Amino acid sequence: SAVISQKPSRDICQRGTSLTIQCQVDSQVTMMFWYRQQPGQSLTLIATANQGSEATYESGFVIDKFPISRPNLTFSTLTVSNMSPEDSSIYLCSVAAPGVGAHGYTFGSGTRLTVV
Amino acid sequence: AQSVTQPDIHITVSEGASLELRCNYSYGATPYLFWYVQSPGQGLQLLLKYFSGDTLVQGIKGFEAEFKRSQSSFNLRKPSVHWSDAAEYFCAVFMYNTDKLIFGTGTRLQVFP
Numbered sequence: 001s002a003v004i005s006q007k008p009s010r011d012i013c014q015r016g017t018s019l020t021i022q023c024q025v026d027s028q029v030t031m032m033f034w035y036r037q038q039p040g041q042s043l044t045l046i047a048t049a050n051q052g053s054e055a056t057y058e059s060g061f062v063i064d065k066f067p068i069s070r071p072n073l074t075f076s077t078l079t080v081s082n083m084s085p086e087d088s089s090i091y092l093c094s095v096a097a098p099g100v101g102a103h104g105y106t107f108g109s110g111t112r113l114t115v116v
Numbered sequence: 117a118q119s120v121t122q123p124d125i126h127i128t129v130s131e132g133a134s135l136e137l138r139c140n141y142s143y144g145a146t147p148y149l150f151w152y153v154q155s156p157g158q159g160l161q162l163l164l165k166y167f168s169g170d171t172l173v174q175g176i177k178g179f180e181a182e183f184k185r186s187q188s189s190f191n192l193r194k195p196s197v198h199w200s201d202a203a204e205y206f207c208a209v210f211m212y213n214t215d216k217l218i219f220g221t222g223t224r225l226q227v228f229p
Binding site: 001006031033041042043044045048092094096105106107108109110112 | 150152157158159160162206210215216217218219220221222
């Protein structure tokens with residue numbers, strides 16, 4: 001399965017600022033996903049990022065707040081913009097290996113964000 | 117609407133005891149089902165998966181899960197729990213009509229010596 005490197009692993013940010021999270025995969029993948037895990041909660045899909053097209057956002061998430069880049073098949077970034085304490089969460093990127101049904105999804109180790 | 121339910125928010129067991137974590141799904145077709153484990157401060161690790169065939173699937177770390185279509189369930193089991201199994205466990209269903217992986221709310225497992 002793919003190996004994902006996610007940076008930073010954690011950060012403490014001031015409200016009103018922005019943070020960009022990077023996700024690097026060791027192989028080319030078509031689909032990359034960004035999830036949010038709020039404290040004590042499950043994972044919620046933010047958006048799906050395909051190379052060469054605009055990201056597709058889930059209900060409740062908008063591009064102005066969570067802009068995503070996908071410049072190639074091994075890299076993506078998620079920016080959390082104009083942060084507030086409610087954005088304090090773990091953000092995870094995930095990839096679906098080819099033939100996802102056989103391999104499932106692989107997750108990065110996550111970025112633990114605290115907004116003060 | 118498609119959903120995944122994990123009825124147990126928190127389970128406590130003694131080391132060496134057996135374990136069963138419940139998972140129910142709502143999906144119109146035969147789902148692809150997964151169990152993931154998240155240890156404190158760690159990312160998610162895939163324990164096992166079901167796509168088709170034998171309804172009893174074996175995973176890593178001695179875990180197994182059984183798919184029961186009649187009950188829309190995919191419960192995770194382990195015959196003897198180790199202290200290192202203390203973690204958060206997530207059941208997930210892949211909806212291949214939308215290419216999305218939907219997670220349950222998770223079950224936090226605590227293991228007492």
